[in-house]
Amino acid sequence: MKTSKRIRYSISISILAVSAVFWVILLFNPGGIMTVKHCHVTLEGPSKASLQMMLQMNPVSDLMIGWTLMVLAMMLPKLITPVQYIYDRSFKSRRLGSALLFISGYTAVWIVMGFFMNALIVGLNLLLPNSYIPAIAIGVIAVIWQFSPVKQRCLNRGHDHVSLAAFGSEANRDAFMFGMMHGVWCVGAGWALMLFPMLLPSGHNVAMMVVTFIMISExxxxxxxPKWYFTFRLKLLRVIIAQTKVNMKKALNLN
Incomplete structure (x- = not known):
């Protein structure tokens, strides 16, 4: 069964609207959940006491809430196509539930990755508080990874669409596992890009927007x-430019 253009459009608008809500939360940064608070480091260097103080100032729960919000804000637009795929291949009564299970499986993979990412972020902030060195280092790694055949392989696998059962627990399992599989390949493609904004002492909101644009484009x-591609994947920019030209021509013709 195929979904209509109207339903596909509704899916796109709904997901983008939810993503926008999460972006608003991130930009307002309630409680400073997107900012790693620094503690005093002794002259002897990082110590157990300074680590304990940093964890008190940055509870794991707050770090994970901030990470999850960032994932949902940045990644939801990338899930429009697979959610439309699920709607195409599900009975009407199961569509929403299967889509939510897919998103849950996808998010679960990024949450697990978030524990390791946040541990690294806290460790680097403890060793080099308010330093741009960690961000520069991961930025270099991200650029190398961006052009690598491994990155391209992960991007390719992110286009895989699996068969989905139609009924019962098998349908629920397939939707959730589809989300997890999609999440694994998405992590493989974008782990370095996701980490980069979190290591910046300032300007991480702008960096998150740029990274989101890059990840949606690719x-x-x-x-x-899969091979080394020394080129930027900026299809979204090309689409925006082309659409702008079309709209400008229409506007000129109307005048």
Whole structure:
């Protein structure tokens, strides 16, 4: 069964609206959940006491809430196509539930990754508080990873669409596992890009927006043979430019 254009459009608008809500929360940063608070480091260097103080100032729960909000804000637009795929292949009564299970499985993978990411972020902030060195280092790694065949392989696998059972627990399992599989390949493709904004002492909101634009753009590209590609995947920018030209021509013709 195929969903209508109207339903596909509704899916896109709904997901983008939810993503926008999470972006608003991130930008307002309630309780400073997106900012790692620093503690005093002794002259002898990082110590157990300074680590304990940093964890008191940055509870794991707050770090994980901030990470999850960031994942949902940045990644939800990338899930429009697979959610539409689920709607195409599910009975009407199961569509919403299967879509939510898919998103839950996808988010679960990023949450697990978030524990390791936040541990690294806290450790680096303890060793080099308010320093741009960690962000620069991961930025270099992200650029190298961006052009690597491993990255391209992960992007290719992110386009995989699995068969989904139609009924019962098998349908629930397939939707959840589809989300987890999609999450694994998404982590493989974008782990360095996601980590970079979190290591910046300042300007992480702008960095998150840039990274989101890059990740959505590369997800829109067609699969390619895995090899070193020294090119930027900016299909979203090309689409925006092309659409702008079309709208400008329409406006000129109306005048």
């Amino acid at each position: 997800h829109m590209e067609h699969p390619k043979f």
